[in-house]
Every structure is written in C-alpha cells, then in structure tokens.
Amino acid sequence: MDTRIDMILRELMGSTQPLTGQYLAGKLEVSSRTVRDDIKVLNDLLDNNGASVQSKRGTGYDLIIEDNTRFRSFLTDLIKTEESSDVIPTTPDSRILYMIKRLLLTETHIKLDDLADEMHVSKSTLQGDLKLMRGILEKHHLTIDSKANYGMKIDGSELNRRFAMSEYLFNRSYSSPDQVWMDQLAAIVNLSKDKLTDVWVLLLDQLKEHQVTLSDIAINNLFVHIAIAYKRIKEGHHVDLVQQEIQDIESKKEFKVASNIVSEVQQALDVTFPKLEIIYITIHLLGTKLIQEKPFQEQTAEEVMDPSIISLTNKMIEAVESKYALNINHDQELKLGLGLHLKPAINRYKYNMNIRNPMLDDIKHAYPLAFEAGIIASLVLDEELGVSIDENEVAYLALHIGAAMERQKINTRPKTCYIVCASGVGSAQLIRYRVEAEFRSQIRVLGVTEFYKIKDIPFDETDFIISSVPIKENLPVPVIEVNAILGNKDMTRIDRYVSAKKEKVLDYLPKTTMFLNQPLSSKEAVINFLAEQASAYDSLPADYKERVYEREEIAPTAYGNLIAVPHPISPQSSQTFLTICTLKRPIDWGERKVQFVCLLNVKKNSQEDLQDLYDILGRIVNDSSLIQKLLSAGTYEAFIKHLS
Template identity: 40%
Template sequence: MNIRQIQILRELYPSRSHIFSTHLAENFGVSERTIRNDVRDINCLLVEYGAEIVRNHHHELTLLVSDENRFKQFIEEEILKDNAHPVEKEDRVIYLVRKFLLSQTYHKLEDLADELYVSRSTAQNDLKDVKVVLKKFDIKVVTRPNYGLILQGDEQQIRNAISELLFERFGRNFINMNQHEWLLDGEKMSFIYEALIRNLKEYTINISDIALNNLVIHIAIAYRRIIDQKIIPEGKGQWIDLTEEFEYKIAQEILKEIETKLNVTFPPLEVSYVTMHLLGTKLNHKVHSSDVDPLGQLVHEIIDKADKTLNLRVANDKELYSAILLHLKPAVHRFKYEMNIRNPMLDAIKANYPLAFEASVIASQVIENHLNIKINEDEIGYIALHFGAAIERRKMVVKPPNILVVCASGLGSAQLLLYKMRRKFGHRINLLEAVEYHNLNAEVLEDVDHILSTIPLPDSIHTPWTLVSDIFGDKDMDVVEDIVSERSDFVMDQFLDMDLMFTHMDFKTPEAVIGFLSKVVLENNMVDEDIKESVLHRESVASTAFGQLVAMPHPIESMSQTTFLTIATLKNPIDWYGKQVQLVILLNVAKELEYSLEPLYKHLISLIDDHKRVQACLETTSTRTLWGIIRGY
C-alpha cells in the first residue's frame, strides 16, 4: 500500500465510522476517483483478512470486519509494523507531545501528517489535543511563518511535562534501563542509577524505591536538557540557600561523579534541585516531636478533623499520628520548594481505599490552611495510605455489635428469639437482653448498636432498629446476618430515594451535572446554599472520577443533616477532568455522623468494579430499576 492508502485505513480504523469519500479527496488533495481506486486496491488486500471498505449511495465509506482475528493480524503486519507511527488518536497525541518536548527544531504540519500516515486535517485535530495537554504546564505550540511549529514555555515546566507526561506513558521500570532509550541510552541511565545508589549508601541516606526512581528521572531529564543547551535561568535559583544543608554536599558528590563519567557540567542550580529531592524524600524512622511542636499539633488537627467528619474512629491511633508526622517532615520541604512527587499507585488508592482518600483530602485542606500551600493528588494519595492502614487496624479490634431485642408478646417469645440468635451467631454479636417497649429509655439504649423489634418503633427512637417477626424465622436470620456482616445491600436503603434519581440526562460538562444535582437537593431543602461551590471545590482538589464511567462527586465539607445519594445517568459519556463519565453519584454526608461510612463506600466501590451493573444502570430509563441496581438486587 502507498502512504495515502495507509492514511485512508487510519482514518477508518479504529472508529469504524462513516467518512465521505469527498472529504478524503479534499484532505489528500486528489480527486474522488483516485480515492475510489485506492479503496479498490485496499479491498484487494483486505479480502484475505476478513474485512472490506464499503461505499453507500451517499458516498460514505465504512470499514466492515467479518473476521476480527484475521483483521487484527493484518493491522499488526501492515499498519502497526512500525511502532513509531501510532494508530489510535490517544497514541498519536502522546507521540506528538513527545516529539515537541524532546525536539529543538521546527515542524511543519504536512510533515507531521506524513510521519503519522494521517491526513492534514486529522493531524490538525490531534494538534489541538496536544495544545490542551501542554496547557496544564503553561507550554504553548506556536507557529512561525515559513518555519513551522515549535514549543514555547518555561524550561522548568518543560522538564515537568517530560517527567509527568512521558515517563507516566512509557513506564518507570528501572530494572530494564533500555526502555528509556527515547530520552537517554540504557548505559547512561544505568550509570545515573548506580551513582545514586553508591552515594546514598555511603552517606546512609534512605529513600523509597519510588523516590529513587523519581530522582533518576530528574537527573536524566536535566542531563538531556543540558546537552540540548536548555538551562534553567539563574533567576529560578530560589533554592540557592540550600548550600548549608548536609544533603547539598551529597548532591554535589552525585552530580560530580555523573559529570566526570558523562562529560557534562551541571550548573549550581541543578545541585540545589537534587538537594531538594533528597530533603523531600528522605525517610525518617523515629518521631522526634511533641504536642508543643507545631508540626505535631498540625497532625493532631488533621486526624481530629478527618475522624469527626467521616466517623473513622481512629482519633486515638498513635501509629497513625506517628506515620503522618514522619510523612510530613520531608513533605514540608516538598511543599516549600513546590516539588511535585509522582504517585504510581494513585488510581489504585482512589479505587480501593476511597474512604481513606477522602480522609486525606480533608487532611490536605487542613495542611493548606496552616501552611498556605496547595497539595496535589499524588501527595494526597500517599497520605491516604496512612489513613487506610489505620482503618484496617481498627477493623482488627472491632467489637461485635450490641443487639437489644424489643419483644411485645411475652417472656416465652423473647426467650425463644434470644436462644435462636445465640445458637446462630454466637460470639459474632453481643446480645444484651430482651425488654418490653415501655421499658425503653436512654439508660437502656446507651450502648446499643441496633434494636431488633417485633413491633414498629416511633421516630423518637434514634438507635437503628429493624422489624422482625415473633417467631424469628429464616428471613429474620438473614436480616441479622446483614447487620452483623454490615452487608451493603442492607445499609443502602437509608441512602437511596427514587425521587433523587435521574436517567439519560443530556449534559455535556461536569459543571452542568453538578449544577443540576445541586439544584435538586437545594430545592428540597436538603443541603446548605453553597452546595455547588463546595462540590466544585472538591473537584479542584482531586477528580472524583473513578474510571469505569463513574464519578462520585461530593462537597469538600459536610453540608446536610443526613447522608444520601443523588444519582444521574447521562445519554453519552462526558469528559470528567481527564476521565470519561456517564454515571454520576453525588454523595452528601451528614454533618454529624453516628455510624461508619465504610459499608456505604464498600458497596459503591463494588458497584463501580462491576462492569455489568454499571452498564445496566446506563441502559435503563426507569428510576425504579436504577434504584434496584444501585441497591444491589
């Protein structure tokens, strides 16, 4: 196939959408007849691989595949044989991002299109996405007449972009240094790694494996940029005072060894950058702090705020206090020097420990208020690990629930009910006693977690209660099993309301969805007035998109008297700050919690992880059906 024919296939694959032949002819600067001839030639090849390009009476071209396996073989052999030329739009965008970040020359749009085997218009659309990606770093792709396109931006931001965008894409496995040939050859990468290891061991500096990898990345990028004569201006030298730090001497030794071996000269400012990394990632193993220490006081406030807001029951966990204090000591240096560390576990932490992540978001707000700095998602993720460990420790010492029985039919029924429960659940519950309704009072209910009653109880009874039959049959046994196991289908009832569920809504942005759901609960007098602003503030701290087309936004602080969910499905997926979302679950948490949110989060995460249930939510137009799917029927 010629280049144009490859381009035609790349236009049709992988979206398999309809494309007008006139559109292709215009893009490639040829006649429509030439396009028809190209399609005929392509089909001669595709017939052996179970595929065909068909043309309807509207002159639309569509790629039809009857044998996916054979067609995949064709794509791998003919289209993907040169891995430098990606097919998928996402891959093309990151290819262009890498090309601009690592190149010092101008690029013409036509040349980029030929290089990618796509039309000029496709390359132009890809370039729009490249500009969006780079905008986060205040980097622009500018055009100079008669020259072409080139990158324009602050050198430090360009280095940050290389680190965050390209290393995130191409991996961080330092066992095989050759995987980073796109930046530096394997031999040089290995030497940087080994030089770091030697000096860190010599000076007994202990850092995590992730921090070590990040430092290798930083030095490798600095080396590449210096070789390309791209130096950070001295005006950026706000860390020059680090010369008095012990870590500055270590940084000098590390870079001196690399300079000698790789024939490069690192400016003094680069020594300060490496010093900053060492200060910001050095591991401590002992707590040298007290309640009078400002940092110790900050940690206490962090834990108290998160514990009260989310009812975590970890306020007295001394290990949590020590862990967060040890984390914050080097982190303060990262905050001070605006050093962003990368957290490769971030998505897994958000997906598997959502409650701990929310505790960490609360912690970040306390830190920001005290230190007047902004903490990014990666740092929040690391703090979440400490809250997650505390939650797991608390589970290990959880006492069985205290169950009180209210029986109106007499002593015989009460004793039978108590006997059956003891035989079934044994030590899994702490069965207090059986009492009559008229004997219920504050003293009796003081330590009760749940009431099993054979009669309906009035609203004046605030302790959770469940109605059971006098004979306490199998269904009643299942109810108690739900209580003991904290089964999420049991706890979901109190959080769901069909009047707060909406299907197939036509919104295009997260702001529009949040605005609608906020308006609904506001009009029902369920939340404080600034609910929308609070939810958007929470999104600005860290996106609540979990993947799997689900987002779970919520206010940065509790704004309601009760905990409840407001749910909307969308007609089509929308971009939710970097992830595609079609199911939105707005979570409002009560200002004063009397129970753990863990069962609720556990249930919601099980929903997110269940692709079939999510798809069922998206497909139904019935709020009753949606209610049942969310509940877990």
C-alpha cells in the same frame, strides 16, 4: 499487544457477565465502532490459543475459554513479550507480584528455591513475602497448595484464578523510579539521570545486603530525600536534628545501613554528608520498624520528629476529624507514619515536584473516604506552607489515613446479640454456631434462651436479638426474625442489620433525588442540573454550586468505571443524601469518561459514621457488571433492586 487490546482483554477476564460495546467504549474513551474493530483484532490473537470473544446480541461481548492450558500459555508468552524477562524484582511489592504471576501462569508446582534463584534473593526473604502474598490471594478466594519435595501452586476455582489474572497479569511492577519524575528530579538537583540511577541501584543494594525491608513508597521517598539532600548540602543547607538522643540512634542496625548508603552516595556524587543527615536517613529507615515493633506512647512522635512536623501533622488530623469524625485523632501510629512521610515530602512540595503515584486509581476506588480526607489534609498544607499538591500526593496522604480507619474498624467492638428459639436450646445452638461461623468478628453471641425467658436477657449489654419465633411485645433492642434452620435469606437479613447497607441505601437515596437516562452532554451541565435538584430537596447556601466546582479544581471526582462523585469542598446540607443521574451517553469528566454521576451531600457538623455510605459507593465503583445494570435501570425501583 496494543494497550487498548490489552485493556479489553483485561476487562473481559475480570467480568462475570458479557460487557456491552457501549461500556467498553466508555472505558477506553473510543467509539463503539473502534471497539468492534479491536475485538476483531483480539479474536485474531486468541485464534488457536484456547479462547475467543463472542458477541451476543442484546447482551454484549463475552470471553469464552475453551482450553485453559492453551489460554494460559498464551498469557505467559504475552507477559514475557511485554515485560523484559531479565528485569529482576528488587522490592517486596515487585517480588510478590512476580511470584503471583509465575504461580498464576503455571499448571505445576514451583519450588521456593527456584523462585529465590530467579530473583537472586534468599529463601528466607521469600518466606516473609509469602505471608503477604497469601493474604492477597485470599481476597480472590485462592490458596497456595504446598507439597513437600514438589513446591507450591495456586489452588482455587478457574473463575477466581481468572479474576486474579485480570488484576495482576496486566499490571506493571514499579521496581525502578518512575521516569516522569526522574526527569523532574534530575533537573531540580542538577544531576544526570545516569547519576541518579547509580544512587537508586546502590540504595537497593544496601537495603538488600543488610536485609532492611521497606515498602516501594518508602524506598521512593528515601531516594528522593537523598537526591534533594545532595542539592541542599551543595548549597550549604543542613537538616535540623530531631529531639532524640544521637547515641540511641547510633546503636540501631539501621544507622550502619544509613552510614553505608551515605558513604556510597558520597563516592558516587562527590559530596560530603554531615552526620545529622545520616541520623535522619536512619530515622527514615526505622520508620517501618518503629510502627511494627514499638508500642506507641504519647511521646513517640516527639522523640523522632521535628516539632514543626508534629504541629503540622496534628493540624492535618484535626482538620480531617472536624470534617468527617473518623475517630482517628488519637491514633499514634497515624501521627508517626504521616509525620515520617511529610518530612521528605515537604521538600518535594517546595520544589513543586508532584510525583506520580502508581496506586492512585486503586486508592480512589478502595478508599474514597480516605481520599476525601486526604484532600482536607492537603488544604492544611496549602494554608500552613503555601504549597499546593496534586491528587497523586493526596493519595499518599490517604494511604496513612486509610490505614488508621482500618485500625479503627479492628478496634471497634463487634455487635452483641442473644438468640431466642421456641423449639429448644438445641436448635438455638445450631443458629448460634451458624451465625458465629458466618460473621466471626462482626457478631458476638452473648447467649441463647427460650422464648419464655426473654425478660431475663441483659438488654443493656445486647445490641439486637435473633429470634426464630415472632416477638410482638416491644423490646429495648431490635429483633431479627429468622427460620429455625437458617437459610440464605435469613443470613442476608442478619448481614443487612450488621452492615446496615440496604436501609442506608434507602435513607440516603430518596426517590425524588434520582434522575435516570438524562440527555446531558457536559460535566458543567450535569453539575448545574444536580445542584438545582439538590437545592430543591434541601435548603442549601447560595454559593453551593461554587463549592462543588472548588472541589473539582483540586482533583476531578471521576473514579473510573464511568462514575463521578462530585460534592462541595465541605459539608453544606442539613441532611446526608445522594442526588443521582445516569446519562444516555458518556461525557468527558477531566481525563475520564463518565455516565453515572452521584452528587454527594453530607450533613453539616454531623458526627454520623459515613463508612457504610462510602462502602456503597465503593461497591459501585469497583463492580463493572453492577454499573451496567444501574445504567440500564429505567425506574427507581429497578435501580434500588440492583443495589440491594
């Protein structure tokens, strides 16, 4: 199937409502007429395959599935055609993707033994992958139904199944080195691609034989390190030994694996690796296990990394912390993970080998704040080492920072509350159970009480009160008034307090900084316009606009879904606010089309938690139906209503 047709089908499968021709044209960067022609081709393909695309005047194109079985059979044939069926998944990520595809496309149970045979791995290996796969499916509200002697199949609504298909059936598994940077690597290390492929295969074979599990990224990093190590050794350069006892490293199972890898590589490339190189490859293999198995102590990073890497890592984290106050500067797991990533990555940077990151778009969409923090970290690399990296490498840094941010969320205590009810403790307990079931880790209910005992509440330990009766007296904590029997509106009110979303939207987005349906026709015109409007709203420095362009030069701020979020390279304003404009027609923004532009201004020297603001932006970036509503909004009130 043509790539453009493929994208249209994916977009339609992943949307809960019809998509306009203008929206699809913007996503595909073609004209609306081309979209109409592509829809005709798609309908020809879907004919007699259980589905069709219907055009609804005034609303757009809608995918109608009349026969789920026939449509699923069509998708199965499509995937088999586009992806060679004899490619065997070789990494955890590719195995998980393979299983998700197989289960999504079948109506019956599949035995784990059969999947193991198909992928040439042990059943126990897949059982480990299954846990991760269940977590992925849970995000789509899908579960795995396991039945003795029958196997397993995916269980959930057809709509949720369809959304999962949209995301996973059209992705490509990265089970081999990316050919773009394979060409680069071959030229740099003066080896043929055939030789490099031999190294890749033997590396995977050794990891598989010794049951060492690494992420796709870690395998790629190790592969690149081995290739560059070959070149450096040939030139007479050797790696510096880290500050950990050699005997301790040699006692690890991973040292045997590293020794076997090096032995195979030496034979394949006719080169002799020194023992210190084997030690470092061992530490590379240990990286994931150290993170998973060892409790972190202050000396951990010092034990396994070169002092120069430790210093660089600390400077990067300090720079991020000074700009965004993420409270991650004491995260030992971040220091170790980032440091282990940097050691081989610095070799790539020095050789100007910016490799492609297959997760770039996903990272920018899901973790925009982490990506911006990655930009700040990359500036430290430039300052300290004189190397400039592109957004693919920035996204790898963002992965480590994003993981630290998630750990920080886990470590953040839930909000505490007391429940007040005039009709008795029984009804208060009913409210309590509903709140605890709905909000779990977000809210901890300290207790319930009647209205007349309200002064006995320990306010110093309580963040807020949920009350089914009006409380007119001033209390030292906020009060959320609800009905005795909690309804959806009550739950929404509580959720808004916990996540602070609606209030923050209004705080960050004043009416005077929103400009809808503007006739601007270029990236420069939009940035200049929004910069002028932001300067009118807040006192900004004279070089403000140049700071915005400086950030754009590092990596375009277009995030997909017709959205761009430009901002200065560092905070410049006296308050945090958004300046938004929607455009009459999409414009070019780097390699993407953009129709929704949000100029982000963060308060200078602020210590405020901006995660909720980035959650708002992330929700817009990832919701194509929401962006359509926002683009169609003609008033400030309508715009805010869609966000609420």
